[in-house]
Amino acid sequence: MLKNVAEPEPESLDVTPTTPKAKSRTKVFALNAKDKYYALLFLGPSVLLLALFVFYPMIKTLYISLFLTSGLGKTTVFAGLGNYVRLLTSADYLNSLGVTLIYVFAVTILTIALGLLLAHLASETLPGIGIFRTLFSATMGVSVSVAAIFWLFIFNPSTGFLSLLSNWLHLPVINWLTQPNTAMVAVVITTVWMNLGFTFLILLGAIQSVPTSLYEAASVAGAKPGYQFFHITIPMISPTLFFVSIITLIGSFKSFGLIDLITKGGPTNATNMLVYRIYKDAFYSGNFAQASAESIILTVIIALFTLLQFKILERRVNY
Amino acid sequence: MSIVLENVSKRFDNDPETLTDISAEIQTGEFFVIVGPSGSGKSTLLRMIAGLGSISGGEIKINGRVVNDLAPKDRKLSMVFQSYALYPFLNVWNNVAFGLNARKIAKVDIKDRVAKALDMVGLTEFKDRKPRELSGGQRQRVALARAVADDSNICLMDEPLSNLDAQLRIKMRQEIYNLQRKLGLTLIYVTHDQVEAMTMADHIMVLNDRQVQQIGTPSEIYQEPANEFVAQFFGTPQINLLPAVKTAGSQTSLDITADFALNLNQTIPATEVKVGIRPNDLTIADSSELNANAVVDNIEYLGDETIVYATLNSGTAVRVLVDGQANFRSYQPVQIGASGKVMLFDSKGQRLHLTKEAMSYA
Missing domain, CATH: 2.40.50.140 (Nucleic acid-binding proteins)
Structure with missing residues (x-):
């Protein structure tokens, strides 16, 4: 860091705070009585709301997951880690875990790749580019239910667009939503389509904030556009890429609405993702203990992935 | 004759203001300064020479070849930007090597040229630093090293010193001058600072209102200004x-x-x-x-x-x-x-x- 500068020049533009972080933190907490009162006053409402709707349910879920429950959700017998053991040895649950992972990675990778491609194309300043920017980001304004109905129409085997297209091209008509593999593809396509608007917009913003002089310097120095994209654009927007990938990853782990409206977890559990499973176990089967344990496992999985991504972020996106 | 501008002009679509009939001859190995107040079109002109801006009329020749429709990378010149245009995610060494890597030059050559360029600007010991860990003057030197390592004989500089404080500006002025002399660079240097123009240039082109006011040696410009504007701009x-x-x-x-x-x-x-x-x-x-x-x-x-x-x-x-x-x-x-x-x-x-x-x- 700057401390190692052998020959500190007076014109140094970098102003690094000399006080360590911990010091400034104690400063924040060194409040007088009146400030403390105001601090609590302002924090109070949000702390109350979080406690009521986040912390309490979380703790309660953890608690329930260690018991067996009645059909009404009352805890009956202490089960320890029994619920967890049963889940992690059940082929059915492991299947859900597997399809969720496939779904999550497919969605994240495709969303980022397509979003990046569209953002890169739309970052060009051409006449009428605003129309494309609006179109590409339009899915941000579409609600899950509308999107699901829209795609159900497209996937419909007798009247859907894809079937009409297959007929016209003399290809066999695929019954998208009734076969395990194609159902997964259909759900992935739909989710990627839903995610694309937001991802596109965020990445477009990042690409546009890269100083043009970097590209100009590169083109004078002899770098071709492709080289510039991979050696300037990608590294420059890497913080944003990581942000978007975390958001997309967590979002797809939590996918529920589209699954419920398009496949209901079927066919034969091929798209029975973790969150949808929790919902069915809890509110269809009344097995609240198992659903709670599933929730905790999902939370741990998401936390691990997020942690991993932050580790990578720290190492790779450091400029 | 290294660079020739013949009646070069530039029209912008929604802008009545144009750069008109700019003509000049810049000799090989010459320190040529384009000076003028902001809005005079000097950066526009430099960008046209670099190939970063299109040419609406006239011809630009580099070493006898008309380059009007040539992409920047094919003009074989280097450029130093006002903002330095350093890549924040690359260390000093890789910043200097960027263009060489992009052109797929042999690794041994790259190593050699980067080392030489860093040595020339006195940054060898800082080669592993990221730009944000450097002072303003050091960043400026990285930008210079990049131009030096490029090995093109023509270098363009767009207000390279305007982000530095007054004392450092004088120091870097001398470093740029010495570098230019040592390497025999043909240097086209854009500035709004008449002192920079007077102290470094072999020839000065004075621009105002997007027109050439005068081209001459510093002493001609000062002693025999062509018009009121030039007389007022210098001194x-x-x-x-x-x-x-x-x-x-x-x-x-x-x-x-x-x-x-x-x-x-x-x-x-x-x-x-x-x-x-x-x-x-x-x-x-x-x-x-x-x-x-x-x-x-x-x-x-x-x-x-x-x-x-x-x-x-x-x-x-x-x-x-x-x-x-x-x-x-x-x-x-x-x-x-x-x-x-x-x-x-x-x-x-x-x-x-x-x-x-x-x-x-x-």
Whole structure:
């Protein structure tokens, strides 16, 4: 860091705070009585709301997951880690875990790749580019239910667009939503389509904030556009890429609405993702203990992935 | 002839202002400075030479070849940007090597050239630093090293020193100058700073209102400015431009704002002119209130010289450069005259050339 500068020049533009972080933190907490009162006053409402709707349910879920429950959700017998053991040895649950992972990675990778491609194309300043920017980001304004109905129409085997297209091209008509593999593809396509608007917009913003002089310097120095994209654009927007990938990853782990409206977890559990499973176990089967344990496992999985991504972020996106 | 500009012009779509009929010849190994106030079109011109801006008319030739439609990478030149354009995610070494890597030059060559370039700007020990860990001057040097490592004989610089403080600017000015001389670079350097232009250039192109005002050596520009704008742009404090009319009944004498007369010892080509006198060519002397033609407003003591700001009786403000020892004070009545070196400009601001050195009398 700057401390190692052998020959500190007076014109140094970098102003690094000399006080360590911990010091400034104690400063924040060194409040007088009146400030403390105001601090609590302002924090109070949000702390109350979080406690009521986040912390309490979380703790309660953890608690329930260690018991067996009645059909009404009352805890009956202490089960320890029994619920967890049963889940992690059940082929059915492991299947859900597997399809969720496939779904999550497919969605994240495709969303980022397509979003990046569209953002890169739309970052060009051409006449009428605003129309494309609006179109590409339009899915941000579409609600899950509308999107699901829209795609159900497209996937419909007798009247859907894809079937009409297959007929016209003399290809066999695929019954998208009734076969395990194609159902997964259909759900992935739909989710990627839903995610694309937001991802596109965020990445477009990042690409546009890269100083043009970097590209100009590169083109004078002899770098071709492709080289510039991979050696300037990608590294420059890497913080944003990581942000978007975390958001997309967590979002797809939590996918529920589209699954419920398009496949209901079927066919034969091929798209029975973790969150949808929790919902069915809890509110269809009344097995609240198992659903709670599933929730905790999902939370741990998401936390691990997020942690991993932050580790990578720290190492790779450091400029 | 390294670079030739022939009637180069630039029109912007929604902008009535254009860069018109720019012509110049820049010799190989020359330090060529394009100077002008902001909005004069100097950066636009440089970007056209680099290939970053399109050319609406005329021709740009590099080493005899018309490059109008050539992509920047094919023009074989290097460029230093005002913002330095360093890649924040690359260390110093890789920043310098960026263009070489992009052009897939042999690794051994790259290593050699980068090492040499870093050594030349004295940054070898900083090669692993990221740009944010460098001071402004060091960042500037990385940008220079990048241009040096490129090995192209033509280098373009767009206000490279404007982000540095005054002292460092002087230091880097000398470093750039030495580098240019050592490598025999053909350097086209854009600046708004007349001091940078005067101190470094072999030839200066003065731009204003998107037109060439004058091209010449620093001394030509200063001694023989082509017009009022050039005369005012160069030299601190600024030249005095005093409205004058031919003295009634005389062909050789001028009345300067009714305050003092000037005998030019030759026929004056116009009745109404502006007389340009550099502050050090004006004379100033203490005077009784009765004989005085001016009053001192204030003075700026600079050490070995002093600038005296005074107002002539007619209301025209003048600047006079005097010795640092001279003792003037505000509200002092003074007698101002000219010592002989004067320039005449017509009503359109164009220089009227005199046949003989002017004789003057206060």
